[in-house]
Amino acid sequence: MDCDVNTDRKALVPHRNAPLTETGRLRLARCVVEDGWPLRRAAERFQVSPTTARRWADRYRTLGEAGMADRSSCPHTSPRRTPGRTERRIINVRVLRRWGPARIAHLLRLVPSTVHRVLTRFGPARLTHLDRATGRVIRRYERRRPGELVHVDIKKLGNIPDGGGHKTLGRQAGRRTRSGAGYSYIHTAVDDHSRLAHSEILTDERKETATAFWARAQAFFAGVGITVERVLTDNGSCYKSRLWRDTLTAAGITHKRTRPYRPQTNGKVERLNRTLLDEWAYARPYRTETERREAFPRWLHTYNHHRGHTALAGKPPASRVPNLTGQYT
Known part of the structure; x- marks a missing residue:
């Protein structure tokens, strides 16, 4: 034991x-x-x-x-404790392969609860806190003021065919209506400090579209008193274009790009992408793409003004932007 x-x-x-x-x-x-x-x-x-x-x-x-003084209740000897050699094998597999207790137990022919107990005792970092490529602990940060850094990204999303997709009609019937529905591209900008977001559903991810979106996003942040200093994007072609570079340079904004194959660097907007899929795009079985798009502005307003954010102690992003009007409407 x-x-x-x-x-x-x-x-x-x-x-x-x-x-x-x-x-x-x-x-x-x-x-x-x-x-x-x-x-x-x-x-x-x-x-x-x-x-x-x-x-x-x-x-x-x-x-x-x-x-x-109180003494530890731990016994002086634990004859049934997992042998040290087995414990070292468990830790080695965890570090080298970054597996959870169930997979480690299957490989070493152990009981998952035993593996979990060993991992708990030695306290390695959670898998969700590790970089998948390097195995290093992800360094989490937060900028000290609004506008110091804005994360920008694009999420490609399949359109809903008229009459509904597989969530409404079922898998088999949904496949027949899927062809020709096309895609939408959700362009999003998130302020690192406040998590305040500006997002639009657009038709493509070309440089002209991305640059025009940023112009509107910058105007949105300026309208609530946020002066954008830096923008962080991935290495998409639209963000590597001269048009994008010149637009930011003209506004006095520094452009930063993530390292290749490291989406965690742009994690705040990546997390928002997952949130909008769970809480808006796939939240209920929409019957048309128009119906889903009509629900988006209301969801975004709720996210900015009313939805509690775990990184903000349960408060909405609007709580960190004093100049944001309509906070409680």
Whole structure:
């Protein structure tokens, strides 16, 4: 049986229902050892059992005041603990392959709960906190003021055919209506500090379209008092064009691009893309693409003004932008 790694740390804090604190134990022990009280009298006085009174008196005789502190409940020996060699194999697989407990257990022919317990004891970083390519812990950051950095990205989304897609008609019928529906391109800009977002559904991802979107996004941020200093994008062709570069340069904005094959660098807008898919695009079975698009502005307003954000202590992005009007409408 494995011992809880937090036992020693938890032992420093008395249990909420503990009858004695360290001070109370010391008083009890002194009554018995120094003042000569009978165990039963001391136990009755301090409302504990005679066995408990004997334990603290014996510890005081042996260790003095230091013996009044809590001790770890971890056993001195754990004959059923997972062997050290097996533990090292588990950790090596976790570090090298970045697998979860179930896959590691299958490879090493162990029980998943055993693997999970070993990983918990050694405390490696969660897989969600690691870069998939390098295995290093992702360094999370937040800019100190609005406009210091704005993340920009494009999400390609299949259109809903008239009459509904597979979510409305089922998989088989949905396949027959899918052809010819085309795609939409959701251009999004997210402020790093406040998470305030400006997003539009457009017809393509060409440089002219992306640049025109940014002009409107910049105007949106300027309208709420945010001066954009830097823009971060991926390495899409529209963001590598001269038109995009010249547009940002003319506005005095520095353009930064993510490292190739590292979408985590632009993680804030990537996370928003996933949120809008879950909470808007696939939130309910729309019957037409027009119906879904009509729901988008309302969803975006809710995201900016009312939806609590976990990175903002449950507050909406509007709470970090004092000049944003209509915050509670």
